[in-house]
Amino acid sequence: MTKWKLAVVQDDFNVGDNLHLMESHINCCMQENPETKFILFPEAAASGYVFSEDHVANKAEPADGSSFSFLSRLAKKFELYIGYGFIEKKDGKVFNSMNLISPAGELLTTYQKMHLTPLEKHLFSAGDKLVTVKTELGTFGFMICWDMAFPELARLLEQQGADVILAPSAWERPYEGSYCRMAAARAMDNTVYLATCNYTGDDEDIQFFGRSAVYGPDGGIISGKVTEESSLAFAEINIEKREELKETFYSMRSDERSDLYTVQWKGD
Numbered sequence: 001m002t003k004w005k006l007a008v009v010q011d012d013f014n015v016g017d018n019l020h021l022m023e024s025h026i027n028c029c030m031q032e033n034p035e036t037k038f039i040l041f042p043e044a045a046a047s048g049y050v051f052s053e054d055h056v057a058n059k060a061e062p063a064d065g066s067s068f069s070f071l072s073r074l075a076k077k078f079e080l081y082i083g084y085g086f087i088e089k090k091d092g093k094v095f096n097s098m099n100l101i102s103p104a105g106e107l108l109t110t111y112q113k114m115h116l117t118p119l120e121k122h123l124f125s126a127g128d129k130l131v132t133v134k135t136e137l138g139t140f141g142f143m144i145c146w147d148m149a150f151p152e153l154a155r156l157l158e159q160q161g162a163d164v165i166l167a168p169s170a171w172e173r174p175y176e177g178s179y180c181r182m183a184a185a186r187a188m189d190n191t192v193y194l195a196t197c198n199y200t201g202d203d204e205d206i207q208f209f210g211r212s213a214v215y216g217p218d219g220g221i222i223s224g225k226v227t228e229e230s231s232l233a234f235a236e237i238n239i240e241k242r243e244e245l246k247e248t249f250y251s252m253r254s255d256e257r258s259d260l261y262t263v264q265w266k267g268d
Contacts (some may be wrong), residue, residue: 001037001136001137003237003238003239003240004037004038004237005033005035005036005037005038006036006038006039006040006164006195006236006237007029007033007038007233008039008195008197008212008213008214008223008232008233008235009022009025009040009042009045009197009212009231009232010197010198010199010200010210010212010227010230011025011042011201011230012199012200012208013044013045013049013199014049015201018045018046018047018048019046019070022046023070023074025039025041026039026078026080026082030078032232032234036080037081037137038080038082038083038137039080039083040083040084040166040168041082041083041084041168041197042085042168042169042199042212043085043096043145043168043169044085044087045086046059046084046085046086047085047086047087049199051120051123053123056087056094057094059086060089061086061087061088061089063086063088063090063110067086067099068099068101071099072101072105072107073105075102075103075104076103076104079103080103081102081103082100082101083098083100083101083166084168085097085144085168088112093125094124094125095124095125095127096112096113096116096120096124097110097111097112097127098110098111098113098142098166100133100140100142100166102135108133109133109142111127111131111143112127112128112129113145114126114128114147115146115147115150115153116146117146130160132157132160132161132162134161137237138163138237139161139162139164140165141157141160141165142165142166143157143165143166143186144167144168144169145170145171147167148169148182148186148196149178149182151185151186151189154189154192155189155190157190158190158191158253162190162192163192163193163237163239163242164194165186165190165193165194166195167183167186167194167195167196168196168197169196169198169199170198171198171199171208171209172206172207172208172209173207179198179209180211180213183215184215184220185219187215187216187218187219188215188218188250189252190253191217191218191246191250191252191253192242193215193216193235193237193242194214195213195214195215195235196213196214196215198212200228200230209228210226210227210229210230210231211226211228212231213226213233214233214235216241217246217250218245
């Protein structure tokens with residue numbers, strides 16, 4: 001499938017019943033745009049993003065735990081890919097993770113956030129594996145929030161075949177500009193689509209600002225109006241268009257001199 005529709009969700013996932021809030025957005029999405037094939041929720045959407053050891057300990061669950069079971073049913077009902085953040089408990093460690101569920105309700109993969117912020121390092125273990133998944137919609141690469149600050153990670157995902165990078169986030173004020181510019185740069189640098197979604201509302205000393213968007217392979221926003229309110233944003237993903245852009249002006253990947261980069265890095 002070369003053309004399909006993707007939705008990104010933003011809301012305050014630090015209040016209320018998160019899973020039922022997610023269900024409400026899925027129902028709204030399928031009523032508004034029933035042809036949607038993929039819906040993406042923010043970082044730790046299933047649990048809430050709170051810097052508290054008690055919160056993390058209480059919300060941590062296996063990748064195939066209760067949040068997965070709840071959302072798997074919805075994925076099967078609507079024949080929809082669902083990507084969402086959650087707090088993962090695995091092998092005695094806790095990770096800031098993301099699951100991808102298939103339209104058949106299967107758990108396709110789990111990604112563990114690799115780059116933790118100073119506020120997270122005492123709460124989570126850092127992941128150490130790049131993750132890409134090939135599907136009939138294209139190949140997806142995975143990031144979470146602060147991972148977008150590292151161009152090398154996006155480049156490695158593209159080298160592994162990513163057509164679309166998924167970057168659920170919980171990005172706070174006053175760094176709205178950095179959030180938008182980093183997302184656009186990672187898309188354009190690699191001529192890939194990048195979908196990112198964020199929280200809205202306030203959590204004690206942290207204020208979130210939304211501005212979720214889908215960026216095209218040229219770095220431009222393709223998901224319509226960017227807002228700071230609770231909302232859904234939709235975008236058409238066109239894999240053939242991506243290939244066309246790579247062959248015209250946005251030919252950086254085929255023109256780059258990676259042989260020279262390797263020599264320089266070895267000399268450092």
